[in-house]
Amino acid sequence: MDVQNVIYAVVILGIMGLLLGAILAxxxxxFAVDMDPRVVxxxxxxxxxxxxxxxxxxxxxxxxxxxxxxxxxxxxxxxxQETATxxxxxxxxQAADMERQVAVVRCQGDCEHAKNKYDYNGLVDCxxxxxxxxxxxxxxxxxxxxxxxxxxxxFDAIHINDKGIAFVDKEKCVACKKxxxxxxxxxxxLMPYKQQTEVKCSTHDAGKVVRSNCDIGCIACGxxxxxxxxxxxxxxxxLAKIDYEKCINCGICASKCPTGAIFxxxxxxxxxxxxxxxxxxxxxxxxxxxxxxxxxxxxxEKIVAADDDQTK
Numbered sequence: 001m002d003v004q005n006v007i008y009a010v011v012i013l014g015i016m017g018l019l020l021g022a023i024l025a026x027x028x029x030x031f032a033v034d035m036d037p038r039v040v041x042x043x044x045x046x047x048x049x050x051x052x053x054x055x056x057x058x059x060x061x062x063x064x065x066x067x068x069x070x071x072x073x074x075x076x077x078x079x080x081q082e083t084a085t086x087x088x089x090x091x092x093x094q095a096a097d098m099e100r101q102v103a104v105v106r107c108q109g110d111c112e113h114a115k116n117k118y119d120y121n122g123l124v125d126c127x128x129x130x131x132x133x134x135x136x137x138x139x140x141x142x143x144x145x146x147x148x149x150x151x152x153x154x155f156d157a158i159h160i161n162d163k164g165i166a167f168v169d170k171e172k173c174v175a176c177k178k179x180x181x182x183x184x185x186x187x188x189x190l191m192p193y194k195q196q197t198e199v200k201c202s203t204h205d206a207g208k209v210v211r212s213n214c215d216i217g218c219i220a221c222g223x224x225x226x227x228x229x230x231x232x233x234x235x236x237x238x239l240a241k242i243d244y245e246k247c248i249n250c251g252i253c254a255s256k257c258p259t260g261a262i263f264x265x266x267x268x269x270x271x272x273x274x275x276x277x278x279x280x281x282x283x284x285x286x287x288x289x290x291x292x293x294x295x296x297x298x299x300x301e302k303i304v305a306a307d308d309d310q311t312k
Contacts (some may be wrong), residue, residue, distance in 0.1 A: 038067045045086040053176035074098050076081060078174040095263060100139045100193035102173040103158065107143040107187050108263065110163035114214040116143055121252040138213035141185060143202040149179035149188060158284055161275045194266040198248045199233075206238060218261040221242045224253035249269065 010098040043063040050058040054075045056065050064072035066087060074095050075083035081098045088095035116139035120129050126146035134140045145164035152270075157172035158179050166179075170193060180188045186201040199218060203210055207219035220238040232246035233253050240261070255273035264270050 021139045036067050039063050042087055044065050045079075045083060045090060046076055047307070049078050049154065049174075049176075051078060051176040051178065053077050053174075053178070077101065079177060083094075090133070101175040101190045102170045102189055102193050102275075103168045103175060103177075104167045104198055104200070105143060105158075105168060105188050106198070107141070107148075107185075107282045108261070109137065109139055109142040109202045109214040110165040112163060114139055114218040115212075118134060127184050133311050139203055139205070139210070139217065141187060141201075141205075142214065145189060148182055148184070151176040152182050153164045154178070192244050195242075195244055195247065195256060196274060197242060197247060197251065198263050199242060199261055200263040201239065201261045204238045216260050219259055221258060223256040223258065223263060227252050227256045262280065 039060075041065075041139055041297075043060055046059040046063060047096055048059055052058065054062045054071065054077070056062040056071065059076075060186050060237050062071060062076065066073055066075070073087045073091055073093055074181075076087075079086075080100060081095070081247050084098055098162070099115035114135050116136050116138075117133060117138050118136055120132075120136045122128060126144040126148040129135055129144045135142070137144060140189065145160055145168070147160045149158050150160060150168055155174055155176070156171050157169045157174070158166055159169070160166055168179075175190055177190070180190070185202070191198060197287075200248050201216075201218040203214075203217055205213075205217075207221065210217040210219050213284045217239070218235075218240050220235050220240070222235050224233045224240050225235050229250065229252065230246045232248070233242045234243070244252075249264075249266070251264055251266060251270045251273060254264045255277065
């Protein structure tokens with residue numbers, strides 16, 4: 001190999017590299033786009049999950065929107081109050097208080113409580129299961145248990161239990177809404193983290209239809225609505241719904257619900273309330289029996305007295 005040719009090649013490549021570098025440097029200055037330094041600071045303050053829960057294409061899109069005034073400084077659900085405060089400091093704004101939200105699966109119709117129309121043996125994906133006859137569940141609003149919501153959660157916050165129903169881990173959920181958006185039955189929603197009482201049912205069918213498909217569904221009896229001391233729950237279109245702003249998690253609605261459609265995180269307290277109600281009913285029955293017996297005895301005495309008067 002001719003060493004001189006190698007040297008020429010290296011020199012030529014070096015010169016070409018320098019020229020191309022100079023051209024790129026010149027282009028970078030000529031076509032440079034000025035970026036607001038606040039965008040970088042806001043981007044650093046955001047959690048970097050790029051989940052899209054804010055409605056923008058990743059955290060950078062959110063940062064640009066915040067600086068442009070198109071998005072609120074507390075628009076990151078994952079970052080919560082801490083991130084909102086940090087972004088507010090950068091933007092020179094006061095961050096409003098944020099209430100933590102978490103996802104909730106509004107269905108309890110597992111294999112022990114709900115009936116199936118058929119056995120599904122295809123690919124395990126709720127979107128595919130739901131395409132045939134509105135799903136395998138007898139209830140058209142029931143959780144299909146395919147785990148499509150699980151597959152999109154980046155925070156390991158939603159799972160399918162051993163009875164075939166999706167459930168949310170409140171401590172891990174960041175309200176990114178991905179499970180909500182992908183659920184073909186639209187039975188996943190948001191509720192305040194502090195909320196401990198929820199109607200875990202999504203059907204709008206009449207009570208008779210609900211009972212034929214699921215023994216833990218809302219039958220729209222209205223007992224919860226009539227007994228709530230805070231007017232925090234109402235039955236609309238055959239389904240009870242809780243007003244979170246009024247609800248105080250007293251558990252009275254759950255203790256009155258005849259099917260157990262209202263889920264609570266304090267079952268022991270509700271069981272005590274039910275036991276108290278059962279005791280009251282038992283005492284009332286006994287009181288009626290005693291009243292009936294006393295009336296019968298009184299009537300008997302009157303009859304005997306009447307017979308004595310006739311004898312005389």
